[in-house]
Amino acid sequence: MRAVGGEGAILITGSTGFIGRHVTRRLYQAGRRVIALGRSQGGVSGTKRLKSLLGIPAGDNGVEMIESDLTQLDAGLGSSEVARLRANVQTVIHCAGDTSFFPRTTADSRAIFIAAPLALLKALLPGRLERWCQISTAFVCGRRGGAVFESEGAVGQKFHNPYEEIKLESEIALKEFCARLGIDLRILRPSVVIGPESSTQGGSPSNLLYQFIRLAAALSGRGKGAQLAVRIQGRPAAHFNIVPIEYVSAAIEVLSEQPAAAGGTFHLVVSQPPTQEAMLQMITSRLGANGLRLIDERREPMLGASSLENRVARMLSPYREYLEQDVSFDNSAARSLLGPAGITCSRLDEKTIDDLVAMALSQTCQRVPPPAAISPPSA
Ligand SMILES: NC(=O)c1ccc[n+]([C@@H]2O[C@H](COP(=O)([O-])OP(=O)(O)OC[C@H]3O[C@@H](n4cnc5c(N)ncnc54)[C@H](OP(=O)(O)O)[C@@H]3O)[C@@H](O)[C@H]2O)c1
Known part of the structure; x- marks a missing residue:
């Protein structure tokens, strides 16, 4: 019925x-x-x-x-x-x-x-x-x-x-x-x-994040990879x-x-989203990849980029401008109605990050096309 x-x-x-x-x-x-x-x-x-x-x-x-x-x-x-x-x-x-x-x-x-x-x-x-x-x-x-x-x-x-x-x-x-x-x-x-793999355009940001996590995992598994220094352009203190x-x-x-x-x-939105830096730390600490570091190019020019750093920059390029934006979405109206209904998302908790990393490393996600194929960029 x-x-x-x-x-x-x-x-x-x-x-x-x-x-x-x-x-x-x-x-x-x-x-x-x-x-x-x-x-x-x-x-x-x-x-x-x-x-x-x-x-x-x-x-x-x-x-x-x-x-x-x-x-x-x-x-x-x-x-x-x-x-x-x-x-x-x-x-x-x-x-x-x-x-x-x-x-x-x-x-x-x-x-x-x-x-x-x-x-x-x-x-x-x-x-x-x-x-x-x-x-x-x-x-x-x-x-x-x-x-x-x-x-x-x-x-x-x-x-x-x-x-x-x-x-x-x-x-x-x-x-x-x-x-x-x-x-x-x-x-x-x-x-x-962000959610399970979707081949539709709306799934592109999720797929890109999974791809980034897999790249970090690959670095950690590469002998000295865990210590490789990879700089990523962003705004470490901005909300993710x-x-x-x-x-x-x-x-x-x-x-x-x-x-x-x-x-x-x-x-x-997540009421208290992590900063980019905190997000990177939560991901890399789970993978044992220590060398990834966010830099704010306004303060620290990215000189002499390695081929790996260029590859990461190319991969993230569709969302580069969003990584440079620091915006904070107030969600008071949503919280006031959803809280009493038991629907909350105050922060990205440990389980969410665990699930995200597990999802990225799962078999299903391995089938997501490489960055160059995720085109055109989408929301
Ligand atoms: N994904 C995000 O992160 C995100 C974030 C904020 C807001 N949004 C908004 O959320 C909404 C849904 O996005 P999404 O991520 O679910 O996008 P999506 O995965 O690309 O799905 C788009 C849906 O629209 C349908 N559609 C497109 N053109 C159509 C047409 N002419 N006639 C009938 N159906 C049509 C598609 O049908 P087919 O399967 O047949 O192609 C598909 O079901 C959008 O308004 C988007 O702006 C998305």
Whole structure:
């Protein structure tokens, strides 16, 4: 029995993506009625893809999947599908997106982040729809440094890339549209999400971190490697803003429907993130790799880089600017609602780091392509 009480269905876009699949799995396991929108790929139907990603047996109809390309007219939905969605969907969680920092065209990126949600919203009305939960990013703050608050949006910031700028445009467009239609809009802004390997673009930052951990492990195992001096450009004292997918998906589950979250904007981040230096130390101490050292080039120019140091720099280059940014995301609003629900992520604890290192060294992660293949860079 999937439908619980009088609750309407939850519609999830991007259910095959890095974040969407975790959210879909959680809601499915919680017994909620979930309708997923998704695409077929390489001749494999959206339903088959999703069931295989979630490990749902073929005969289990707990997650209903509707094939949909969100950038098509009416999201590629037929009139009977639209009627079914109008009659059932109370909440939408919009996880679909293109997380390339530099998309092929900005028009493509605007199509999926702005035009698609507005078109889907229009298609669902009139109907049972009450809430729209938009998965944005904490990096709508662009290049800002220092404290960034959940209430802040466009404050004249400069951006690292079109991705950040379009994500902010999307927040603004949805706010205006939902206010006009009387739809309760909730904006959820994760920082950099880390979780099990995903071949989708949204999994690229995770995959890169795993790759870095494997490199550190390889150095430690190389005889004298444990003592090799490798300098890495960054800001040792800056926050390292990653957040585990388990926390992000649990937070999305709660904040997408909790009445007190209505109309809110929430940073989904680790409350007290480690510094880059502390993060490096936590990783290398587990691996016995002692020679890796962060340097701030503003204070200590990186002269005479070795080939290994150049290799590490190339590997991290898609995220270089983020390693030079020191931003602190205030998450008071998220904490005030998630804490009482028992969902907390105050720091990256020992177990999280253990799991991260174990994951990186596991067989599954060995199949992640080398850095050069992780292109284009993504959120
Ligand atoms: N990953 C992060 O670290 C991170 C951090 C902060 C915010 N975010 C935000 O979180 C959201 C989800 O990101 P993610 O990491 O899950 O990305 P992802 O792994 O790349 O997944 C993107 C999803 O969007 C779907 N999609 C793309 N274009 C579509 C279209 N035209 N029609 C239907 N579906 C389409 C993809 O479907 P297919 O599987 O069919 O391609 C996939 O399911 C994005 O808005 C992103 O900006 C991500």
